[in-house]
Amino acid sequence: METILSLKNxxxxxxxxxxxxxxxxxxxKGNVYGILGPNGSGxxxxxGIILNVVNRxxxxxxxxxxxxxxxxxxxxxxxxxxxxxxYPYMTATQNLSLICKIKGTSTDKIDxxxxxxxxxxxxxxxxxxxxxxxxxxxxxxxxxxxxPEILILDEPTNGLDPQGIHEIRQIIKKxxxxxxxxxxxxxxxxxxxxxxxxxxxxxxxxxxxxxRVDEMTASNGLFELKVDKNEDNLLKLLKNxxxxxxxxKDHETIIATLRNSISATEMNSFLFxxxxxLSHLVKRKPSLEQQFLDxxxxx
Amino acid sequence: MLRLLTIEFHKLRFNKASKILSIIYFGLLTSIALIAAxxxxxxxxxxxxxxxxxFNFPYIWHFNTYIAAILKFFLLLVIVxxxxxxxxxxxxxxxxxxxxxxxxxxxxxxxxxxxFAAISTVFVFVVSLVLGLFYSxxxxxxxxxxxxxxxxxFFIKLVGFFSFGLFLGILVKRSAFAxxxxxxxxxxENMFRGFLFWKFNENEKTSNIVDNFMQFxxxxxxxxxxxxxxxxxxxxRSAANTMGESxxxxxxxxxxxxxxxSFWTFLFIFLSYKLLLKRDL
Numbered sequence: 001m002e003t004i005l006s007l008k009n010x011x012x013x014x015x016x017x018x019x020x021x022x023x024x025x026x027x028x029k030g031n032v033y034g035i036l037g038p039n040g041s042g043x044x045x046x047x048g049i050i051l052n053v054v055n056r057x058x059x060x061x062x063x064x065x066x067x068x069x070x071x072x073x074x075x076x077x078x079x080x081x082x083x084x085x086x087y088p089y090m091t092a093t094q095n096l097s098l099i100c101k102i103k104g105t106s107t108d109k110i111d112x113x114x115x116x117x118x119x120x121x122x123x124x125x126x127x128x129x130x131x132x133x134x135x136x137x138x139x140x141x142x143x144x145x146x147x148p149e150i151l152i153l154d155e156p157t158n159g160l161d162p163q164g165i166h167e168i169r170q171i172i173k174k175x176x177x178x179x180x181x182x183x184x185x186x187x188x189x190x191x192x193x194x195x196x197x198x199x200x201x202x203x204x205x206x207x208x209x210x211x212r213v214d215e216m217t218a219s220n221g222l223f224e225l226k227v228d229k230n231e232d233n234l235l236k237l238l239k240n241x242x243x244x245x246x247x248x249k250d251h252e253t254i255i256a257t258l259r260n261s262i263s264a265t266e267m268n269s270f271l272f273x274x275x276x277x278l279s280h281l282v283k284r285k286p287s288l289e290q291q292f293l294d295x296x297x298x299x
Numbered sequence: 300m301l302r303l304l305t306i307e308f309h310k311l312r313f314n315k316a317s318k319i320l321s322i323i324y325f326g327l328l329t330s331i332a333l334i335a336a337x338x339x340x341x342x343x344x345x346x347x348x349x350x351x352x353x354f355n356f357p358y359i360w361h362f363n364t365y366i367a368a369i370l371k372f373f374l375l376l377v378i379v380x381x382x383x384x385x386x387x388x389x390x391x392x393x394x395x396x397x398x399x400x401x402x403x404x405x406x407x408x409x410x411x412x413x414x415f416a417a418i419s420t421v422f423v424f425v426v427s428l429v430l431g432l433f434y435s436x437x438x439x440x441x442x443x444x445x446x447x448x449x450x451x452x453f454f455i456k457l458v459g460f461f462s463f464g465l466f467l468g469i470l471v472k473r474s475a476f477a478x479x480x481x482x483x484x485x486x487x488e489n490m491f492r493g494f495l496f497w498k499f500n501e502n503e504k505t506s507n508i509v510d511n512f513m514q515f516x517x518x519x520x521x522x523x524x525x526x527x528x529x530x531x532x533x534x535x536r537s538a539a540n541t542m543g544e545s546x547x548x549x550x551x552x553x554x555x556x557x558x559x560x561s562f563w564t565f566l567f568i569f570l571s572y573k574l575l576l577k578r579d580l
Contacts, residue, residue, distance in 0.1 A: 014579075051396045053580040075398035085389040090313045098309050101302070102397045142397075 002029040003065055004150050004181055005050060010059035012045050012205075019045040021205035022059070027150065027183060032176050034192035034199045034213075035185040036292060042205035043185040044082065047154050051079055064149075075103045078143030079152040084135040088128035092119055092138055095127055096145060105146045113141040117171060133164035140171055150181040157191065169194070193288040201295055208295055216291045220258040223267060226280035227254075234276050241270075253280070303407035304414060306399075310381065311411075317377045324373035328422050331366055332430055353532060354434035357446035361528045361550065363427040364453040367419070368525060371460055374415055378461045379477045382408060382468030392580045405572045408465055416457035420450055452524040452552040459521050459560040459567075466567040469574055488516050517567075520559040526550050 005027040012020040020042045027033055035043050048054030050061050052070050063073030086095045093110055100107045114120040117137035122130070130138065136156065143151055156172065157165040169191070176182055176195055186192050192199060192213075199216065201209040209216055227234050231254075238247045238256050245259040264283040271278060286294075311317045334353070353362050385391040394404060432438065467477040495509040502508055513519045531550050 048579070052400075053392050053395050055577070055579055069400075071395070071398050071400035071403070073398075074396060077398075079396045081392075081396065083389070085393040087310065087313070087384075087388060087390055089315065094309075094313055098306065099397050101306050101309060102394060102399050104302070104398075 003027070004029050005061065005063055005183075006065075007046075007050070007061045008059055010046065010049060010061060011057045012042075012049060012054065013057045019205050020049070020056075023202070023205065023207050025200050025207065025210045027181065029149070029181050030179055031198050032182045032196045033184065034196035035183065035202065036189065036192055036199050037185075037187065037202040038296075039187055041187075041202045043187075043202060044154055045205075046202070047079075047081055047152060047183075047185055051077075051081065051152070053081075075105075076146065076149045077152060078146065078148035078150070079154075080136075080139040080143050080156060081152075081154040082158070084139035086127045086135070086138065086142075089126060091126055092123045092130075092141075095138070096142055099142050099145055103146050109145055109147075113144045116144065116174075117141045118167070133160050133167070136160060136164065136168060137171070140168070144175070148180070150183060151175060152183045152185075154185045155187075156184070157186075157188065189287075189289045189292055199288075201292065203296055213288065214285060216288075216295065219286055219291070220261045221283055221285050222258060223254075223256040223264070224280065224282040224284070225254045225256065225278055226252060227276055228279050230276065234271070237271075237274060237276075300406075300410060303403055304410050307381070307407045307411045311377070314381075314384075317381065320373050320377050324370055324377075324419075325422060327370050327373070328367055328419065329426060331363055331423075331426055334366075351532065352436070354430050356431050356435045356437050356443045358528070358531070359427050359431045359435065360446045360449040361525070361531070363423055363430070364449045365525050365528050367423045368453060368456055371419075371457055374419070374457075375461065375464045375481075376474070376478065378412060378415070378464045379468045380474040381411070382465055383472055383474040383477055386472040389580075395580070401575045402572065405568065405575060408571075409462070409568050412458060412461040412465060415461065416454050419457055420454045423453060424450055448552045449525060452557065455557055455560050455564075456521050456524045459517070459564045462564045462567040463517060466571045466574075469571045485518055488513070488518050491516070492519075514556065515559060517560075517563045520556055520563065523556045524552060524560060 003026050007026070008024050010020055010023045012018075023042075023046060035046070037043050045054055049056045050063075052074060063070060064076075068076075087098070090098070092114060096110045096113070097107045100110070111120065111123070114123050117140050119134060119137055119141060122134065127135070127138070140153075140156070143153075153172070157168050160168065172182070172184070172195055182195070184192060184196060196213055198211065199209065199213050200207060201216075225234070225238075235247060235249070235254065238244055238254070243258055243260040243262040245257045247254060247256050249255070264281060267283075268278065268281055311321075337347070352358065385394070391404070395401065399407075428443075431443065435443075464477065464481065467480045468474065471477050471480055492509060492513055495512055496505060499505050499508045514523055528550065
């Protein structure tokens with residue numbers, strides 16, 4: 001598999017603050033990565049370093065196996081960090097054609113990309129007249145101009161209203177479906193959960209996990225159960241079952257975390273034999289939020 | 300190089316303030332020609348500047364470059380704001396992310412400075428040539444092309460001055476403060492001059508010693524490139540002679556001054572680059 005970006009022992013100190021601490025991970029072509037971490041965990045600093053706007057204190061990173069210098073590589077990258085930055089006195093089209101000049105690509109795709117983000121109608125309005133959502137969409141259009149090998153998004157839905165968040169997510173999903181490699185930094189877990197196949201979890205600049213989303217915690221999943229009557233006996237029975245690690249109650253729902261793998265069919269028939277008729281039974285993986293909390297708690 | 304120039308030109312082209320200032324600047328450069336129309340009449344005393352010999356070749360090269368250099372402040376505003384705007388709009392960050400290297404960024408600004416200075420020089424050359432051909436008493440080719448070094452000095456002076464503006468724009472990131480900083484620096488140079496006068500006032504040739512030190516400072520060296528042309532004018536001279544004053548000043552462009560200004564230009568651009576390299580954006 002082709003490595004697009006590789007970080008080795010990256011370090012960044014702002015005075016006494018250790019923003020990025022010995023961070024290493026690789027980005028492979030075709031995957032959708034999420035960088036997860038609470039606010040101030042070093043996500044943006046890491047992206048700033050690989051995007052040539054923040055100087056690293058130590059360590060190395062290389063784009064495309066080191067075949068290109070950083071600024072040459074960035075011409076094949078599309079990136080949005082934090083707030084969209086454009087020239088307020090230029091229109092959308094003028095701003096985008098400036099970016100084409102910097103990236104050294106043709107200006108043919110400007111209209112096409114403006115249509116992707118629904119800004120085509122407003123292409124001749126000055127940037128300063130745009131709402132935040134429109135600015136963010138223009139930023140996405142600019143990042144797509146060169147049909148990038150990798151799209152880097154830092155908190156792309158920050159500060160947007162639900163409508164704007166929804167629009168941006170739809171666009172990201174569309175792009176991911178095309179097979180573009182994406183690196184998405186966010187503290188919004190459901191955002192990452194919905195689109196990412198891999199995650200890198202950082203806290204206080206230290207990497208806690210990097211790998212597939214579903215392998216983040218060694219878990220056999222959990223059952224959600226509901227029963228109309230005789231609940232106390234069901235709880236007792238579940239607690240004594242050998243495949244079940246522990247049982248908790250969340251409002252009306254009983255949550256049974258598994259020690260060993262057991263299918264929903266087996267569980268259902270076992271309980272039926274014991275005389276319990278369930279009104280609700282779901283087997284699922286723990287949510288990313290749960291995994292994330294477990295991970296940050298343990299470390 | 301052309302790529303970097305077109306990038307920078309694209310940024311300036313749509314900026315209304317920069318466009319207006321540039322138009323005013325080049326308009327004023329052209330209007331140097333209006334000096335020809337200046338006539339004073341105080342009873343018997345008549346002064347018509349065009350007839351007083353200020354448009355004679357080769358003196359016109361000296362006179363016009365000196366006057367034109369005063370107008371450089373208009374372009375300074377354009378240069379400083381094109382630098383500091385990148386900070387206030389945060390587009391510098393975006394430019395780097397889009398794949399411009401920090402070196403290219405500085406170079407694109409420096410090339411623009413050179414382009415502005417070159418266009419100004421050509422402008423002054425054409426305006427002076429036309430004026431001279433109209434009003435000069437001497438129109439021999441050899442005389443017309445003599446003393447053209449004032450145009451070279453003019454070019455170097457503008458490049459040096461704008462590079463200083465560029466550096467201050469990067470250093471303080473706000474256009475108003477950058478222009479203010481240049482003004483403060485001018486005051487500092489003059490305070491230093493005062494200090495030198497005080498320090499060496501026992502000495503016989505005080506002003507010579509002071510000048511020897513002062514010539515190395517950036518703004519002073521830029522001023523020295525083109526010395527004031529008024530006392531060189533024939534009419535002024537003869538008037539002074541009758542009053543018993545005589546001038547022994549040289550007006551030519553010194554190579555050493557050119558070297559000093561070129562050194563400052565290099566230093567300003569180099570320091571701008573180093574500053575940008577060091578900063579986290």
